[in-house]
Structures are given as C-alpha cells and as structure tokens.
Amino acid sequence: MIELKSPAEIQRMQVTGRFVAEVLAEVGRLADVGVNLLDLEHHVRGMIKRRGAESCYWDYAPSFGKGPFRNVICLSVNDAVLHGLPHDYTLRDGDILSADLAVSIDGWVADSARTVIVGTPAEEDLRIIRATEEALAAAIEKARPGNRLGDLSAAIGAVAQDYGYPVNTEFGGHGVGRTMHEEPHVSNQGRAGRGLVLRPGLTLALEPWFARTTDRIVYDPDGWTIRSADGSRTAHSEHTVAVTEDAPLVLTRLPDSHP
Ligand code: MG
Numbered sequence: 201m202i203e204l205k206s207p208a209e210i211q212r213m214q215v216t217g218r219f220v221a222e223v224l225a226e227v228g229r230l231a232d233v234g235v236n237l238l239d240l241e242h243h244v245r246g247m248i249k250r251r252g253a254e255s256c257y258w259d260y261a262p263s264f265g266k267g268p269f270r271n272v273i274c275l276s277v278n279d280a281v282l283h284g285l286p287h288d289y290t291l292r293d294g295d296i297l298s299a300d301l302a303v304s305i306d307g308w309v310a311d312s313a314r315t316v317i318v319g320t321p322a323e324e325d326l327r328i329i330r331a332t333e334e335a336l337a338a339a340i341e342k343a344r345p346g347n348r349l350g351d352l353s354a355a356i357g358a359v360a361q362d363y364g365y366p367v368n369t370e371f372g373g374h375g376v377g378r379t380m381h382e383e384p385h386v387s388n389q390g391r392a393g394r395g396l397v398l399r400p401g402l403t404l405a406l407e408p409w410f411a412r413t414t415d416r417i418v419y420d421p422d423g424w425t426i427r428s429a430d431g432s433r434t435a436h437s438e439h440t441v442a443v444t445e446d447a448p449l450v451l452t453r454l455p456d457s458h459p
C-alpha cells in the first residue's frame with residue numbers, strides 16, 4: 201500500500217531530513233586520510249543520540265543481511281557501494297566513500313546518501329560521483345504530479361547511459377515515510393510513461409548508484425556489504441523527495457546547499 205502524506209506530515213519528514221543532511225555533511229567533513237570507519241560510525245551514533253533520533257539501521261534484519269545490523273550508518277569504500285558495514289578500516293588517499301543514513305525523528309523517516317573522495321581525487325572518480333548526482337537531479341525534476349514512476353527511472357537510466365555506466369536493477373529507490381522502506385520500488389532504469397501516476401503527498405527515496413564497468417554485484421562474507429562484481433569503483437547519491445502540488449521538495453537538503 202502506498203500512503204500519501206499530508207503537507208504537515210511532509211514538514212515533519214523535512215525536520216528529520218535536515219538532520220540527516222547535517223550528519224552526512226559532517227561525515228563528509230570528517231572523512232579524511234587516516235580516519236577509521238569506526239570513528240565515523242561512533243561520531244554519528246553520538247549525533248543521533250544527542251538529537252533524540254532513532255537509527256533505522258540498528259537491528260534492521262531484512263532477508264538479505266546476515267542477522268541484525270548493528271551500526272547506524274552504511275559506509276561503502278571504493279568498489280563497495282551499498283550497505284557497507286562500518287569496520288576497522290583506515291581511509292587512504294584517493295578512497296571514494298559512500299555514506300548512507302536513515303533515521304527516524306518523532307516517527308518520521310528520512311533517507312539520504314552521498315559520496316565523497318578522501319584526499320586527492322582521481323578524475324574518473326569525480327566523474328562517477330557527478331553522474332549519480334546528475335541522475336538524482338534528473339529524477340527529482342520528474343517528481344511532479346501527473347508524471348509516472350517510469351519517468352523517474354528513465355531519467356536516471358538516461359544519465360547512466362550518457363556516461364556509459366551500466367545500471368543494476370536489483371537495488372533502487374523506494375517509498376519512505378513512517379518506515380525506511382515502503383512501496384513503491386523505484387528502479388534506476390525504466391520506461392518513461394509507465395507505472396504509477398505520481399500524486400501530491402507521495403514521498404520517495406531516489407537513489408541512483410553506479411559502478412564504472414558492471415551492473416553485477418557481489419556480497420561480502422558479512423552478508424551486508426555489496427560490491428561491484430568486477431571490483432570497479434562506485435558511487436551513490438540519494439535524497440528523500442516529496443511530490444507536491446508545486447515543485448518537487450527535497451527533504452534531505454540543507455537550506456542553501458547543493459546538490
Ligand atoms: Mg539510503
């Protein structure tokens with residue numbers, strides 16, 4: 201079932217969204233050569249606790265992971281792209297780090313991810329980050345009443361194609377609101393003009409992610425961390441977005457910040 205949210209409920213999701221944006225901005229600032237992923241995890245735990253927020257990841261146990269997740273943020277490095285389990289790893293110069301965070305405040309969830317480069321960037325890493333950000337912006341632009349879900353998927357897929365990145369369709373975006381994962385699924389590839397008609401009050405987490413040279417994935421033995429099957433580098437960008445009567449509303453963006 202798809203639950204449409206009232207403007208007041210969307211405002212409450214935006215409160216959560218701004219906190220998620222603050223945390224991810226802080227992670228981006230802290231992610232530097234010599235910093236351990238576990239330090240980032242503990243820093244985020246502190247921020248969540250001080251805010252009185254609740255992690256959507258802690259104890260999360262879907263069909264794919266191995267047992268409940270015992271961290272509050274996903275940190276995926278280089279060829280790891282989704283659900284990266286924070287572990288004892290010290291960031292190196294040139295690493296590409298995707299941070300994905302979903303929390304709930306007063307019962308309302310927001311979900312966002314961003315990818316940053318640690319230290320000296322390589323041009324091809326900047327390029328794949330730019331591709332996911334452009335794909336996300338293109339999908340957001342389509343999140344308007346009367347458009348269809350397939351328009352969002354097609355917008356993401358078109359950017360990937362322009363850049364020459366293959367698209368995996370096993371993991372994509374999703375509805376979000378009272379819980380982290382709600383209907384509908386939003387594929388990162390699809391046909392324009394197909395699927396659910398978008399209506400005001402629909403809230404979606406849109407999340408293009410690409411690997412440079414493959415659409416196939418492999419799982420680490422931890423059962424969580426998902427990597428590109430060929431070891432190529434990856435990026436992931438996600439925002440929680442509300443369809444409104446007017447322009448699409450990005451709930452996980454700080455005022456005056458881009459993207
Ligand atoms: Mg996420």
Ligand code: MG
Binds near residue numbers: 311373374407438
């Ligand atoms: Mg998500």
